Amino acid sequence: MEKSDQALTLVLLALLGGFLASAVEVQPSINPAVVGGTVMFSLSPPMSLKSGSWALGETLILNWVGDQQAFFPGYSGRASVNLTTGALTLSSLKLTDSGVYVVQSNDPALSANASITVIETVSNVTLSTNQTDLTEFNSSAVMRCSVSSGSPLSFLWMNGSSTITAGIRVQVTDGNATLIVTNVTRYDSGPFSCHVFNLISNGTSNPVNFTISYGPENMALTVNGLSGTSFPVGSNLTMLCSVNSSPPAQLQWAFRGNLMNTTGAILQLFLVSQNQSGQYSCLAFNNRTNMLNSITKDITISKSEQQVMNVLLLLLSLTGFLSSLPAWLTQLLEDFTE
Ligand SMILES: *[C@@H]1O[C@H](CO)[C@@H](O)[C@H](O)[C@H]1NC(C)=O
Ligand SMILES: *[C@@H]1O[C@H](CO)[C@@H](O)[C@H](O)[C@H]1NC(C)=O
Ligand SMILES: *[C@@H]1O[C@H](CO)[C@@H](O)[C@H](O)[C@H]1NC(C)=O
Ligand SMILES: *[C@@H]1O[C@H](CO)[C@@H](O)[C@H](O)[C@H]1NC(C)=O
Ligand SMILES: *[C@@H]1O[C@H](CO)[C@@H](O)[C@H](O)[C@H]1NC(C)=O
Ligand SMILES: *[C@@H]1O[C@H](CO)[C@@H](O)[C@H](O)[C@H]1NC(C)=O
Ligand SMILES: *[C@@H]1O[C@H](CO)[C@@H](O)[C@H](O)[C@H]1NC(C)=O
Ligand SMILES: *[C@@H]1O[C@H](CO)[C@@H](O)[C@H](O)[C@H]1NC(C)=O
Ligand SMILES: *[C@@H]1O[C@H](CO)[C@@H](O)[C@H](O)[C@H]1NC(C)=O
Ligand SMILES: *[C@@H]1O[C@H](CO)[C@@H](O)[C@H](O)[C@H]1NC(C)=O
Ligand SMILES: *[C@@H]1O[C@H](CO)[C@@H](O)[C@H](O)[C@H]1NC(C)=O
Ligand SMILES: *[C@@H]1O[C@H](CO)[C@@H](O)[C@H](O)[C@H]1NC(C)=O
Secondary structure, X not given: OOHHHHHHHHHHHHHHHHHHHHHOEEEEOOOOEEOOOOEEEEEEOOOOOOEEEEEEOOEEEEEXXXXXXXXXXOOXXXXXXXXXOOOEEEOOOOHHHOEEEEEEEEOOEEEEEEEEOEXXXXXXXXXXXXXXXXXXXXXXXXXXXXXXXXXXXXXXXXXXXXXXXXXXXEEEEOOOOEEEEOOOOOOOOOOEEEEEEOOOOEEEOOOEOOEEEEEEEEEEEEEOOEOOOEEEOOOOEEEEEXXXXXXOOEEEEEEOOEEEEEEOOEEEEOOOOHHHOEEEEEEEEEOOXXXXXXXXXXXXXXXXHHHHHHHHHHHHHHOOOHHHOOHHHHHHHHHHHO
16 A cells, blocks of 8 residues: 555545534433432444543543453443443432443544433422411511422422412522411411422422411490490490400490490490490400501480380379369370370
């Protein structure tokens, strides 16, 4: 062979080598791969490499020359190369096995790579909170969502069956793993839960409820089921006090500003007299919010027109006035007063 022919052959080989190197691809058998699983990186097209190395980024996994393989720390027993195809098999996958896998060889000269992500299934999603007894307009609800395992993680927060989005009172922090609802209202009682997911798995937490104290507020006082405030002497009065409060408010009655012995929603007065006229108050106290509220009604107890007429007739008959009237008028007055 002439020198120029040899040179040409070398150039051709170099070109071929360059062509092969750029044409070879590494193909992972699965991506993303799962923790504990196995992945194989094949060369496409498959080729027999006399020697070479596989590395994860800059970190060597193994070298081989002929049928001798040498493993680097952390890979013994879970990595192997197929000397016929150059394929790398890696088992017992860990999260840290994510990255770019590079194969290099001098004979033929090539360098190729492929990247994979190793992900972990989500397990044991738990929603925790330190405090479930809150006060309306004066507390924040703080919830933390955790898992025993899982990577990467995405979080979805739920209130009942609706998803929660961040807003003025709703903050999501800690990579979306913590939900804070500030300045809670009575409607923020939940049940809250978190849904955690990644490409291969998902899980939903236990529900968490909050007990939110509020009131007392919106008080009302009725007497005998009416909104009126005037009643005749001798009536029986049933006063009913109603109030919005959680937990239920403790109720106490007062008359003309003095506490009465009566507690509870109902105050009953039998056969009332005029001196029982005055201001009746219902006082409400919520021992969780420490708030006090009250409502007062001015009740007038007076003789009815009927009662006034009876007294008048009695007086008239006593003075002998009735007997001096015509019979028809006496009858009319008696009919009227019956
Ligand atoms: C290497 O790969 C070839 C083709 O896939 C297969 O037939 C052979 O069994 C593999 N060798 C080893 C040692 O796994
Ligand atoms: C992977 O291969 C691409 C070209 O295919 C190259 O640009 C890149 O630098 C390689 N990455 C590594 C880490 O070798
Ligand atoms: C689930 O997570 C909770 C909270 O982190 C932990 O207390 C519990 O032991 C875990 N259960 C399992 C089966 O891993
Ligand atoms: C509960 O309290 C502990 C200790 O104060 C704190 O470390 C933790 O983050 C709190 N958890 C929540 C959900 O607020
Ligand atoms: C809490 O909410 C109430 C009603 O929406 C509002 O009046 C109050 O100013 C809020 N308090 C704080 C600290 O944001
Ligand atoms: C709000 O909470 C703070 C501290 O917990 C307490 O000092 C304050 O009295 C509360 N205010 C009301 C209106 O409940
Ligand atoms: C948190 O959730 C928001 C909305 O779903 C999302 O855009 C964001 O990327 C998430 N952040 C993290 C760290 O996952
Ligand atoms: C959650 O995982 C189950 C299987 O465990 C699957 O059937 C379901 O579709 C997944 N749900 C979501 C919202 O990804
Ligand atoms: C939480 O509240 C819902 C109704 O809102 C109720 O059905 C459920 O039993 C409550 N759960 C707990 C643990 O109290
Ligand atoms: C008022 O109560 C008294 C005592 O319980 C009863 O005897 C009387 O019949 C009641 N009067 C009316 C009008 O209900
Ligand atoms: C209220 O109760 C106290 C003791 O329980 C008693 O001494 C007092 O006389 C009662 N007052 C009235 C108006 O019934
Ligand atoms: C607070 O009020 C509730 C409801 O009225 C009652 O059951 C509870 O015993 C009260 N607690 C205290 C410490 O007074």
